Amino acid sequence: MQAFVTGDTNPCRPAADAKSNKIFWVLRGCSGMTEAAKTILIVDDEADLAESYALRLDDHYETKTATSGGEALTKLGPDVDLVLLDRRMPGMAGDDVIKRIDDWELEFQVILVSAIDPDTDIIDLPFDGYLTKSVSKDELLDAVEQVFLKQRYEELVAEYNAAAETYDVLREAYSRSELEGNEEFAELEDRMAELEAEFDETIEKLDDSSVTNLLA
Known part of the structure; x- marks a missing residue:
């Protein structure tokens, strides 16, 4: 998964309490999105x-x-x-x-x-x-789909960056053995994997010009 750059504020706010050796973090906006009808x-x-x-x-x-x-x-x-x-x-x-x-x-x-x-x-x-x-029906549907795909791409970038920042902070604060078995950390890793998979699927659906514009 490539590194992403975004100016969005990080919605995942990690905090580590080293004294008690416990991990606390709030994953605001890092859960999977439920797609409602547009x-x-x-x-x-x-x-x-x-x-x-x-x-x-x-x-x-x-x-x-x-x-x-x-x-x-x-x-x-x-x-x-x-x-x-x-x-x-x-x-x-x-x-x-x-x-x-x-x-x-x-x-x-x-x-x-x-x-x-x-x-x-x-x-x-x-x-x-x-x-x-x-405008034909196919042209209309394709144009609308491409716009929503580009929007979803940008949402995925923001969410992945936020989750990755949380992940990096926790990896710096704790050893791998300390994080193993932590349910919330495992959920964070699973969510990052889901985001990577959805990112790849979204890129596959975007036409070449949309991909070029997004990566420019």
């Missing part, structure tokens, strides 16, 4: 097209729709994982919505959808994927 907010001023996207995604995700930028902002909430956002809409355009999301520091994945090929005007837009209309 929710996608589909935003397009053409209601029929928004519903069409929803039908293509309904077998795999929870969906809800909005037909304007203003309506989209009212439907954004903690239940939304990804916004499928039309760039060109009357009133508040998709670009304005994505800037508002960024200004509010909201944590959503965003895929832009447009009939216009991407140009340099997208440089300052924070987004995670770009689709050019018309």
Whole structure:
């Protein structure tokens, strides 16, 4: 398993009491994640097209729709994982919505959808994927899957780094024989092995361009 670098705060906080020769640590955020159904907010001023996207995604995700930028902002909430956002809409355009999301520091994945090929005007837009209309069902599903896989990759990196830091601290504080038989330390080792396996599986599912961007 390669070494990872991340700026995230370590959610695993180890502490060793050398005097009593006991090990105490809190593994906050280092347990396995339970995957709930992802929710996608589909935003397009053409209601029929928004519903069409929803039908293509309904077998795999929870969906809800909005037909304007203003309506989209009212439907954004903690239940939304990804916004499928039309760039060109009357009133508040998709670009304005994505800037508002960024200004509010909201944590959503965003895929832009447009009939216009991407140009340099997208440089300052924070987004995670770009689709050019018309979009087939396979293209839509693949784009959404790739965005969620990249998100999961980053979560795995953060969790593995946190667990590895805890592991290193404990190995420095105690001998291997002192750690052997400790149930919590064994669970930590098992979790690190699970993370390595899931990391490899995630990399296998990512397309080449996604892997290149993540490792750059």
